Amino acid sequence: MDDARPLRVQPTRKDRVFVADTVNRRASIRDVAQAAGVSTGTVSRVLNNHAYVSAEVRERVRSVIAQLGYQPSPVGRALSTRTITAIGILIPDMADPVFMVIAQGIESVAKSRGYAVMLANSDREPAQELLFADLMAQFNVAGVLIVGDSRRNDHDLRRRLGVIPTVVIARRAAGNIFPAVTIDHYLAAKAATEHLIELGHRRIGAVRGDPYSDAGTYRFRGYVDAMQGHGIEPDPSLAAGGSFAMSSSVDATHHLCGRPDPPTAIFYPSDELALGGMRVIKDLGFRIPNDVSVISINDIPFATTSDPPLTTVHMPARELGTLGMQTLIDMIAGRGPARDVVLGMDLVIRHSTAPPPSTAG
Amino acid sequence: MDDARPLRVQPTRKDRVFVADTVNRRASIRDVAQAAGVSTGTVSRVLNNHAYVSAEVRERVRSVIAQLGYQPSPVGRALSTRTITAIGILIPDMADPVFMVIAQGIESVAKSRGYAVMLANSDREPAQELLFADLMAQFNVAGVLIVGDSRRNDHDLRRRLGVIPTVVIARRAAGNIFPAVTIDHYLAAKAATEHLIELGHRRIGAVRGDPYSDAGTYRFRGYVDAMQGHGIEPDPSLAAGGSFAMSSSVDATHHLCGRPDPPTAIFYPSDELALGGMRVIKDLGFRIPNDVSVISINDIPFATTSDPPLTTVHMPARELGTLGMQTLIDMIAGRGPARDVVLGMDLVIRHSTAPPPSTAG
DNA sequence: CGGCCGTCTGCAAACGATTACAGTTCGGCA
DNA sequence: TGCCGAACTGTAATCGTTTGCAGACGGCCG
Numbered sequence: 001m002d003d004a005r006p007l008r009v010q011p012t013r014k015d016r017v018f019v020a021d022t023v024n025r026r027a028s029i030r031d032v033a034q035a036a037g038v039s040t041g042t043v044s045r046v047l048n049n050h051a052y053v054s055a056e057v058r059e060r061v062r063s064v065i066a067q068l069g070y071q072p073s074p075v076g077r078a079l080s081t082r083t084i085t086a087i088g089i090l091i092p093d094m095a096d097p098v099f100m101v102i103a104q105g106i107e108s109v110a111k112s113r114g115y116a117v118m119l120a121n122s123d124r125e126p127a128q129e130l131l132f133a134d135l136m137a138q139f140n141v142a143g144v145l146i147v148g149d150s151r152r153n154d155h156d157l158r159r160r161l162g163v164i165p166t167v168v169i170a171r172r173a174a175g176n177i178f179p180a181v182t183i184d185h186y187l188a189a190k191a192a193t194e195h196l197i198e199l200g201h202r203r204i205g206a207v208r209g210d211p212y213s214d215a216g217t218y219r220f221r222g223y224v225d226a227m228q229g230h231g232i233e234p235d236p237s238l239a240a241g242g243s244f245a246m247s248s249s250v251d252a253t254h255h256l257c258g259r260p261d262p263p264t265a266i267f268y269p270s271d272e273l274a275l276g277g278m279r280v281i282k283d284l285g286f287r288i289p290n291d292v293s294v295i296s297i298n299d300i301p302f303a304t305t306s307d308p309p310l311t312t313v314h315m316p317a318r319e320l321g322t323l324g325m326q327t328l329i330d331m332i333a334g335r336g337p338a339r340d341v342v343l344g345m346d347l348v349i350r351h352s353t354a355p356p357p358s359t360a361g
Numbered sequence: 362m363d364d365a366r367p368l369r370v371q372p373t374r375k376d377r378v379f380v381a382d383t384v385n386r387r388a389s390i391r392d393v394a395q396a397a398g399v400s401t402g403t404v405s406r407v408l409n410n411h412a413y414v415s416a417e418v419r420e421r422v423r424s425v426i427a428q429l430g431y432q433p434s435p436v437g438r439a440l441s442t443r444t445i446t447a448i449g450i451l452i453p454d455m456a457d458p459v460f461m462v463i464a465q466g467i468e469s470v471a472k473s474r475g476y477a478v479m480l481a482n483s484d485r486e487p488a489q490e491l492l493f494a495d496l497m498a499q500f501n502v503a504g505v506l507i508v509g510d511s512r513r514n515d516h517d518l519r520r521r522l523g524v525i526p527t528v529v530i531a532r533r534a535a536g537n538i539f540p541a542v543t544i545d546h547y548l549a550a551k552a553a554t555e556h557l558i559e560l561g562h563r564r565i566g567a568v569r570g571d572p573y574s575d576a577g578t579y580r581f582r583g584y585v586d587a588m589q590g591h592g593i594e595p596d597p598s599l600a601a602g603g604s605f606a607m608s609s610s611v612d613a614t615h616h617l618c619g620r621p622d623p624p625t626a627i628f629y630p631s632d633e634l635a636l637g638g639m640r641v642i643k644d645l646g647f648r649i650p651n652d653v654s655v656i657s658i659n660d661i662p663f664a665t666t667s668d669p670p671l672t673t674v675h676m677p678a679r680e681l682g683t684l685g686m687q688t689l690i691d692m693i694a695g696r697g698p699a700r701d702v703v704l705g706m707d708l709v710i711r712h713s714t715a716p717p718p719s720t721a722g
Numbered sequence: 723c724g725g726c727c728g729t730c731t732g733c734a735a736a737c738g739a740t741t742a743c744a745g746t747t748c749g750g751c752a
Numbered sequence: 753t754g755c756c757g758a759a760c761t762g763t764a765a766t767c768g769t770t771t772g773c774a775g776a777c778g779g780c781c782g
Contacts, residue, residue: 026498026523028738039762044740052760071499075439076738079767084436086479094465095662097456104455107482116496118447119480121468135477137387138432162387246662275666282668301456301607305636307643307668389768400732405770413730437768440737 027070036064047072074116078140086116087328088136090129092148093244094121096272097300098317102147102169105321113329115142124210124244126153133160143328145169146178147321149214154178165331167338169324170315172214179331179338181324185215185297188313188345189222189269190229192295195311195347196265197230200355201293205256205263206234207241207249207273216244219269219297238263241273249273253280257292264356265293271300271312278306278352289354299348308351316343388431397425408433435477439501447477448689449497451490453509454605455482457633458661459678463508463530466682474690476503485571485605487514494521504689506530507539508682510575515539526692528699530685531676533575540692540699542685546576546658549674549706550583550630551590553656556672556708557626558591561716562654566617566624567595568602568610568634577605580630580658599624602634610634614641618653625717626654632661632673639667639713650715660709669712677704 029047033040038057045053046061064070078084087110091099103119110117118141122128129150136144143165146157154177158166166178173184196204206223209216220239227234241252249268256263257280266281268274274296278288286292288308296303299314320343327338390408394401399418406414407422425431439445448471452460464480471478479502483489490511497505504526507518515538519527527539534545557565567584570577581600588595602613610629617624618641627642629635635657639649647653649669657664660675681704688699 026501029740030738040739041741041763042761045761048740052758054760057761071495073738074500075436075445076767077740078436079440079738079769080740082767089480094461094468095458097458100455100461103480104482107455107480111481111492116479116500117481118477119468120472120478121465131472134432139435139477275663279666279668279670302636302663305640306666307640309640391768401769402733402771403731406731409770413728415730418730434768437737438770440739440768441770443737 026073027068029070029072029076032061032064032068032070035068036061083140083142084116085114086118086139086141087325088118088120088132088139088141088144090120090122090132090144090146092122092124092150094119097302098270098272098298098315099148099170101300101317102321102324105318105323106145106147106169106325107321109322109325109329113325122150124150124213126151126156129153130156130160133157136164137162140164143167143332145324145328146171147324149216151212152214165328167324167328167331169320170215172218173342174340176340179327179340181320181327181341181343183315183320183343183345185218186222186225188297188315189219189267190226191222191345191347192297192313193223193226193267194230195349195353196267196293196295197226197232199265199293199353201263201265202232202356203235203238203261203263203265204232205238205240205266207252207256207266207268207277208239209241209244209269209273211242213244216242216269223267244270244273246272246276249276250280253277254284257281257284257286262286263292265295265353268294268296271296271298271303271310274310274312274352275302275306278310289352291357293353293356295353297345304350306352311350311353312348313345314348315345319343387434388429390431390433390437393422393425393429393431396429397422444501444503445477446475447479447500447502448504448506448686449479449481449493449500449502451481451483451493451505451507453483453485453511455480458663459631459633459659459676460509460531462661462678463682463685466679466684467506467508467530467686468682470683470686470690474686483511485511485574487512487517490514491517491521494518497525498523501525504528504693506685506689507532508685510577512573513575526689528685528689528692530681531576533579534703535701537701540688540701542681542688542702542704544676544681544704544706546579547583547586549658549676550580550628551587552583552706552708553658553674554584554587554628555591556710556714557628557654557656558587558593560626560654560714562624562626563593563717564596564599564622564624564626565593566599566601566627568613568617568627568629568638569600570602570605570630570634572603574605577603577630584628605631605634607633607637610637611641614638615645618642618645618647623647623653625652626656626714629655629657632657632659632664632671635671635673635713636663636667639671650713652718654714654717656714658706665711667713672711672714673709674706675709676706680704 029040029043033043046058074085107117120132147169149171168178168180171182208220224234240255241248295311297313299312303310303312331338390401390404394404407419435446468478481493508530510532529539529541532543569581585595601616602609656672658674660673664671664673692699
């Protein structure tokens with residue numbers, strides 16, 4: 001016989017519709033369309049709740065979907081709509097509880113809104129941040145959340161991210177080129193330092209965070225201004241450190257408490273550093289808060305379990321995350337120009353602070 | 362010449378190639394192809410380092426790519442290859458440093474291998490885990506990493522994940538239906554308890570973790586077996602708690618130390634719980650380790666800053682993460698059947714343990 | 723010198739969705 | 753009765769890749 005079977009242009013399509021179902025293949029929109037006796041366009045319309053689909057068809061398609069266990073492919077959709085239903089989060093340090101509590105807040109609302117979450121760690125390195133931005137641009141995520149401070153390469157980030165909606169979280173209070181949901185590092189540090197001053201301290205030491213980061217510079221500046229605002233010129237030799245790494249805090253504390261005239265109180269720019277510092281203060285034979293008071297910022301969960309429990313300025317981490325994600329969603333939806341939000345922080349007085357040992361002047 | 366240019370099936374394509382470039386549109390593989398004067402297939406082949414591309418063409422395409430700043434679209438690729446260049450991580454609790462250090466390890470090797478990371482928090486709820494599995498299946502990620510223990514709905518997970526390569530991290534040492542990179546909870550707990558026994562303790566209390574989780578049950582079982590192995594029948598009234606939540610540990614510790622005959626040592630199934638417990642032990646007026654010794658498992662960073670520094674069994678968290686990701690990559694590449702790996706843990710003796718107060722028997 | 727094979731390249735069909743656009747009904751109104 | 757528009761549905765192009773297939777070219781072997 002004439003073997004010239006008509007040339008099959010799309011040879012594989014129809015054959016496998018119901019067969020392949022038996023085998024391991026996820027149902028596609030075409031399978032649904034075929035089983036429901038409609039076109040893929042119609043299925044797509046019921047999927048996206050378009051108007052102009054008759055109740056009868058809508059129902060039939062829905063039941064086929066349920067029966068087949070069909071789940072739409074985010075990547076198919078992404079290719080078509082040109083944005084993937086995912087958002088990206090950039091974290092400076094995944095091992096730091098502060099940031100992860102923020103991330104947790106973000107994740108919870110992202111999940112409830114149907115967004116997948118892509119997470120990357122920058123290790124506080126600008127190069128990593130740029131790589132992340134490129135990745136997000138490649139995937140064309142619906143939005144990006146940058147948490148924590150960076151070294152101010154925001155313009156580079158903006159260029160790489162293109163038009164992708166972006167909001168920053170826990171940066172400095174003002175002057176960001178991205179919409180921001182933040183706390184005021186400066187005010188927090190000032191409040192902490194003033195608490196020390198009100199307690200009667202004058203020789204107050206400070207451990208510095210990374211001076212290239214917003215948190216580092218503004219928290220230190222808050223300390224300085226609080227001092228000067230109360231007529232105390234901060235002793236430069238009483239400031240040490242220069243990084244958010246625990247080891248830096250340990251060294252700085254050694255330096256501060258090892259000198260003949262140690263400060264009566266030390267301000268730390270983060271609980272983590274304070275916890276590390278307290279360890280060496282005690283090892284050096286000082287009692288907290290009797291000999292030296294310790295105060296810091298963030299209020300991570302472990303601040304309550306330390307000995308003594310840490311007096312610190314509470315950072316509303318989870319709220320920062322949820323609020324940040326919500327404003328991102330608003331931006332994605334094109335709703336209003338995103339207004340910056342700065343959340344308040346409260347000093348929570350526990351037991352690492354007390355009046356200085358001898359109140360002699 | 363014969364003007365019969367081959368019929369253009371896709372009429373709109375060529376028109377916008379260089380125009381649209383000026384406007385805001387990322388370069389696509391077609392733009393590269395056109396600019397280099399080759400077909401998209403060829404561009405794809407140089408992108409993927411296929412053989413059979415002449416050196417000259419390869420070079421030309423590469424330079425065009427560089428010049429255009431072209432970056433391939435992972436979603437286009439995903440649609441074509443049917444797996445996205447991303448892996449998924451499921452974490453029980455994003456605020457817990459143990460898990461995040463593992464995640465950090467995973468992330469670092471994922472990044473170096475070009476995989477994006479999708480992260481979800483399960484909050485230790487089976488329903489969340491299942492949702493995660495569905496999401497991963499929808500995206501068709503290249504692989505999935507499940508970290509920490511769950512409540513044993515692995516078969517459900519397997520069903521939803523289909524053929525997606527999956528490895529579990531930090532589960533129980535044996536009997537997982539997924540390839541596993543773990544530590545031996547049982548042995549760790551046993552070693553910790555034995556340290557207490559060797560110090561001379563007999564009345565050893567235990568705080569229990571979630572009894573529905575592997576970590577919870579095996580860590581408690583290790584405690585029990587260590588006791589019995591040394592001829593001590595564990596007093597059931599000296600076991601309290603039943604969750605990995607801090608509040609549970611606080612209550613349990615109150616219960617244990619509030620009784621007329623408190624234990625001389627307490628075994629905690631995690632550092633977090635131990636840190637919380639130490640706080641109440643001290644608040645109750647006991648000295649650590651003079652009156653009561655404290656030991657636990659994990660060795661999170663904060664274990665070194667507590668007062669006293671915590672004696673605990675070190676869990677190689679980062680290695681767990683990197684190793685887990687590496688075996689996942691092997692599975693993705695179809696390399697060998699993944700062998701289970703169980704990493705060793707070492708007891709690190711700090712200062713929360715000492716012989717019991719009165720060594721009278 | 724003819725055939726074959728290895729190298730290189732292009733063509734076009736997938737992958738799974740969305741969405742203009744173009745019908746087709748059908749009811750209502752002039 | 754004829755027409756119009758609203759309601760509904762299908763067709764097919766499109767998003768950005770990969771890849772099987774086939775064609776072209778050149779060298780080598782018999």
